[in-house]
Amino acid sequence: MIDERSAGAIAFRREPPELLMIHDSYGRWTFPKGVIEQGETARDAAVRELCEETGITGRILSELGAVRYFYTRTDRQIVRKQVWFYLVEALGGELQAQVEEVRGVRWVPIAEVKSVLEYRNMQPVLGRALRTLGAIHGGDAADERGPGAS
Secondary structure, X not given: OEEEEEEEEEEEEOXXXXXXXXXXXXXXXXXXXXXXXXXXXXXXXXXXXXXXXXOEXXXXXXXXXXXXEEEEOOOOOEEEEEEEEEEEEEEEEOOOOOOOOOOEEEEEEHHHHHHHOOOHHXXXXXXXXXXXXXXXOOOOOOOOOOOXXX
């Protein structure tokens, strides 16, 4: 069995309140992530992968926890994967998909993200991100419509 460590970003922008999602190589909408390189921290990898896959730069505001799962590679090797996610405030850059790895990128209104996200194992991390955004912006932590929602 192979162990693989990755890191990812749930990036947001305030106006309008949206999260950045990628259309991955499997044809599903999710969040940017990638393998942690030798000598790199998970935090550094999350910000690097965000920029590489989407063209957007950002800064980490909070840790969101890890997602763990197994998958089988094309050579039939089983991989035990852990992905650490971070809440990242988008600072700039030009939205552009990394064509080698990502089919598309888009900003999704916070109210629609739960229905767009296609990996069920990501729902708990998304929930933590939305609650953290609510706390950061003084909203009701249970209100998952996002910052500034009334």
